[in-house]
Amino acid sequence: MGASGERDAVVALMIDYVHLIDEDRLEDWVELFTDDCTYKILSRENVDAGYPLELLSCHNKGMLRDRVVSLREANLYNLHTDKHVLGMVRTNQESDGAWTAQANFSVYQSTLDGESDLFAVGTYRDRVVFDDGRPLFAEKIVVNDTFAVARMLSTPI
Amino acid sequence: MPTAMSLEWPTDDFSRIPFAAYLDEDIYVEEQERIFRGPVWSYLALEAEIPNTGDFITTYVGDTPVLVNRQRDGQVSAFVNRCMHRGSMLKRECRGNATMHTCLYHQWAYDLTGQLRAVPFAKGHMGRGGLPPDFDIKSVKLTSMRVESYQGVLFGTFSDETEPLVDYLGDNVRAELDRVFNRPISLLGYQRQRILGNWKLYNDNVRDPNHGALLHMFHATFGLYRPTQRGGVKMDDRHRHNISYSMMGTSDDEADAEAFAGTQKVFDKGFRLEDPSMLQYDKEYPDDVSLTILSIFPNMVMQQITNSLCTRQIQTRGPGELELYWTYFGYEDDDEKMTQHRLNQANLVGPGGLISMEDGEAVEMVHRAVKREQDEHGIVEIGGKGEIADHDYLVTEIPIRGFWSYYYDLMGIEAEQAA
Numbered sequence: 019m020g021a022s023g024e025r026d027a028v029v030a031l032m033i034d035y036v037h038l039i040d041e042d043r044l045e046d047w048v049e050l051f052t053d054d055c056t057y058k059i060l061s062r063e064n065v066d067a068g069y070p071l072e073l074l075s076c077h078n079k080g081m082l083r084d085r086v087v088s089l090r091e092a093n094l095y096n097l098h099t100d101k102h103v104l105g106m107v108r109t110n111q112e113s114d115g116a117w118t119a120q121a122n123f124s125v126y127q128s129t130l131d132g133e134s135d136l137f138a139v140g141t142y143r144d145r146v147v148f149d150d151g152r153p154l155f156a157e158k159i160v161v162n163d164t165f166a167v168a169r170m171l172s173t174p175i
Numbered sequence: 176m177p178t179a180m181s182l183e184w185p186t187d188d189f190s191r192i193p194f195a196a197y198l199d200e201d202i203y204v205e206e207q208e209r210i211f212r213g214p215v216w217s218y219l220a221l222e223a224e225i226p227n228t229g230d231f232i233t234t235y236v237g238d239t240p241v242l243v244n245r246q247r248d249g250q251v252s253a254f255v256n257r258c259m260h261r262g263s264m265l266k267r268e269c270r271g272n273a274t275m276h277t278c279l280y281h282q283w284a285y286d287l288t289g290q291l292r293a294v295p296f297a298k299g300h301m302g303r304g305g306l307p308p309d310f311d312i313k314s315v316k317l318t319s320m321r322v323e324s325y326q327g328v329l330f331g332t333f334s335d336e337t338e339p340l341v342d343y344l345g346d347n348v349r350a351e352l353d354r355v356f357n358r359p360i361s362l363l364g365y366q367r368q369r370i371l372g373n374w375k376l377y378n379d380n381v382r383d384p385n386h387g388a389l390l391h392m393f394h395a396t397f398g399l400y401r402p403t404q405r406g407g408v409k410m411d412d413r414h415r416h417n418i419s420y421s422m423m424g425t426s427d428d429e430a431d432a433e434a435f436a437g438t439q440k441v442f443d444k445g446f447r448l449e450d451p452s453m454l455q456y457d458k459e460y461p462d463d464v465s466l467t468i469l470s471i472f473p474n475m476v477m478q479q480i481t482n483s484l485c486t487r488q489i490q491t492r493g494p495g496e497l498e499l500y501w502t503y504f505g506y507e508d509d510d511e512k513m514t515q516h517r518l519n520q521a522n523l524v525g526p527g528g529l530i531s532m533e534d535g536e537a538v539e540m541v542h543r544a545v546k547r548e549q550d551e552h553g554i555v556e557i558g559g560k561g562e563i564a565d566h567d568y569l570v571t572e573i574p575i576r577g578f579w580s581y582y583y584d585l586m587g588i589e590a591e592q593a594a
């Protein structure tokens with residue numbers, strides 16, 4: 019796969035990411051990450067002020083799976099449907115062969131009654147590596163411009 | 176026009192709560208006056224947020240915008256965040272550093288004590304216009320709050336009548352603040368949560384140890400908090416504040432299994448996390464308490480959930496909306512590993528917390544359901560009826576009755592009804 023083939027694969031990975039969440043296929047969603055991945059949801063409020071606090075953080079794939087299992091088994095979260103709108107992706111290949119990718123997103127939540135609200139708007143700052151020709155997120159950093167979480171943060175952004 | 180005095184209290188031990196108190200617009204307005212502008216100490220911020228001269232933060236007391244800053248003499252002052260000229264919001268940023276506060280509208284400039292210092296074109300142009308000669312700049316000051324600090328926690332009050340902060344907090348609350356703020360803290364960051372429900376529903380929620388393992392199934396599943404653990408509640412003399420505390424590892428699996436039988440919840444002893452590191456408690460206080468929820472009337476919560484420490488501030492946005500403002504911290508002497516552990520444990524709490532995400536939903540569900548049931552009442556009998564007192568068990572919601580007994584006094588309901 020040449021550089022442009024890899025670039026297409028990075029973009030396709032970012033597209034898969036949002037659709038798997040929106041289709042509530044979180045078990046498959048976990049498989050888009052490397053074993054030692056970093057996944058974080060941050061508020062821009064903290065990023066700008068230089069504070070490290072996350073809204074949610076996972077430091078390996080096990081923790082991601084724990085989140086999903088916990089959502090399925092233990093948490094009684096608000097039942098809703100997510101819809102992500104993904105902006106154009108800006109990519110760059112680093113000297114070590116990994117790719118960085120950045121794209122804006124908005125995510126709308128709809129209730130069981132079909133009422134829809136904007137839940138969050140922000141930017142993905144990702145690092146993608148290839149494992150046996152397959153792109154995986156080594157890092158997925160979600161930076162929210164929306165400081166306040168409406169109601170609760172249950173499903174991933 | 177329903178007001179607080181028209182609320183119905185069928186029992187005098189506050190074991191029935193009138194739903195109208197959560198919903199009525201006029202009651203909300205009265206609360207801003209009698210509570211948030213009344214003789215109480217409202218939580219403002221932590222001193223560690225504004226360590227240097229000129230550091231400021233903006234916040235809300237009830238729904239009044241407030242500006243808090245550190246003066247040149249090191250004292251902290253707090254003002255209504257409103258220009259005295261024609262009322263523009265003075266500071267828009269959430270935080271920063273300033274030598275003066277200059278209003279963007281017509282550039283009136285105030286110093287850090289809230290004193291008006293400069294008005295552009297005060298003398299007009301070529302002797303015409305400007306302020307009249309008898310206008311006294313020195314007489315114009317920002318509307319200020321009285322500020323007191325206890326262990327680096329800043330509180331403010333609008334009333335001259337408010338008792339000294341140390342008395343307002345009382346022995347139990349002071350002891351809890353002494354315990355957690357025992358050495359310099361370092362800030363880790365903020366979280367915010369917007370909840371479409373009344374601010375008192377959140378106060379109820381944090382005074383209700385009984386819901387911990389029922390609503391937050393993660394708790395029960397992983398044993399961080401179970402109703403069979405050793406623990407209890409401690410209040411102040413007026414029962415307006417509360418400390419719920421518990422000790423992990425003291426629960427009884429069999430009693431739990433029995434207690435959860437009949438519910439639809441999964442109580443599964445065998446359930447394990449792939450990465451259980453966030454459940455570890457590195458004991459850091461002389462006692463065995465691993466979970467503390469301290470609620471200070473009317474707008475503050477402080478939590479110790481194992482090693483996750485934070486304050487939560489309740490900002491009101493009308494009768495049907497609140498914003499929770501979570502400020503997380505560790506200690507200055509934490510090493511890199513401990514800081515990472517605290518950040519990792521922040522996954523348990525906050526709006527996305529594995530053991531707390533459901534609270535926002537619970538508050539909203541109540542608020543929505545009681546809308547047309549304003550003559551009805553909530554039942555508060557778990558833990559016992561009658562006297563409101565400290566006790567050493569967790570299947571309780573007695574501190575909720577404490578909150579409402581003080582609310583009732585502050586709103587002047589008894590006095591009005593007697594008249």
Ligand code: FES
Nearest residue numbers: 258260261278281
């Ligand atoms: S409103 Fe502030 S200077 Fe006019």
Ligand SMILES: [Fe+2]
Nearest residue numbers: 387391531534
């Ligand atoms: Fe809760």
